[in-house]
Amino acid sequence: DTGVSQDPRHKITKRGQNVTFRCDPISEHNRLYWYRQTLGQGPEFLTYFQNEAQLEKSRLLSDRFSAERPKGSFSTLEIQRTEQGDSAMYLCASSYKRGWGKTQYFGPGTRLLVL
Amino acid sequence: QKEVEQDPGPLSVPEGAIVSLNCTYSNSAFQYFMWYRQYSRKGPELLMYTYSSGNKEDGRFTAQVDKSSKYISLFIRDSQPSDSATYLCAMSAEGNNRLAFGKGNQVVVIP
Numbered sequence: 001d002t003g004v005s006q007d008p009r010h011k012i013t014k015r016g017q018n019v020t021f022r023c024d025p026i027s028e029h030n031r032l033y034w035y036r037q038t039l040g041q042g043p044e045f046l047t048y049f050q051n052e053a054q055l056e057k058s059r060l061l062s063d064r065f066s067a068e069r070p071k072g073s074f075s076t077l078e079i080q081r082t083e084q085g086d087s088a089m090y091l092c093a094s095s096y097k098r099g100w101g102k103t104q105y106f107g108p109g110t111r112l113l114v115l
Numbered sequence: 116q117k118e119v120e121q122d123p124g125p126l127s128v129p130e131g132a133i134v135s136l137n138c139t140y141s142n143s144a145f146q147y148f149m150w151y152r153q154y155s156r157k158g159p160e161l162l163m164y165t166y167s168s169g170n171k172e173d174g175r176f177t178a179q180v181d182k183s184s185k186y187i188s189l190f191i192r193d194s195q196p197s198d199s200a201t202y203l204c205a206m207s208a209e210g211n212n213r214l215a216f217g218k219g220n221q222v223v224v225i226p
Binding site (some may be wrong): 106 | 154156212
């Protein structure tokens with residue numbers, strides 16, 4: 001399977017704990033995106049990487065959130081001191097700069113529940 | 116006002132019917148328009164994409180964009196129970212890498 005993969009698929013944590021999610025994009029895609037989706041809502045943009053450079057961050061990405069993409073391949077999203085409001089589906093997407101670069105392909109998501 | 120408005124439904128139709136979904140938007144800079152399908156507890160799956168105004172057809176799916184009215188539509192012909200899912204419209208502007216999504220429209224196709 002050459003699609004976007006995310007790990008873990010589910011995470012339950014207690015308030016105040018740190019969590020880290022991983023995303024592996026489609027291999028030839030140099031752009032990677034993180035979105036957050038809550039129940040009954042569409043995905044909301046969090047941040048965007050082109051290769052290893054983080055080029056855009058949403059105001060939704062508070063100081064407790066940090067994303068990295070070392071070596072321009074996989075990416076990690078860390079949430080420190082989790083809060084109940086962080087409970088959501090965290091989606092990763094990737095796209096290719098050339099051609100129709102707006103076409104973003106999504107992974108299956110990581111569902112986070114903060115107790 | 117949200118950038119992208121989409122009536123969340125739900126919308127129930129009998130098998131074989133035409134499903135009609137639409138979104139309106141307020142940002143006139145949007146040039147790229149997409150429809151995603153999302154099954155319960157799964158990631159969004161790209162269905163259709165169009166650039167600027169016009170129609171695009173792919174099998175049973177037709178996407179329409181009317182930029183003058185800031186209105187986009189998705190039609191599903193000969194709907195099947197497997198089409199039961201949430202359909203999300205998404206759009207972006209030239210030079211902007213984020214997608215702005217609607218809330219999603221839940222569709223149920225009844226056998």
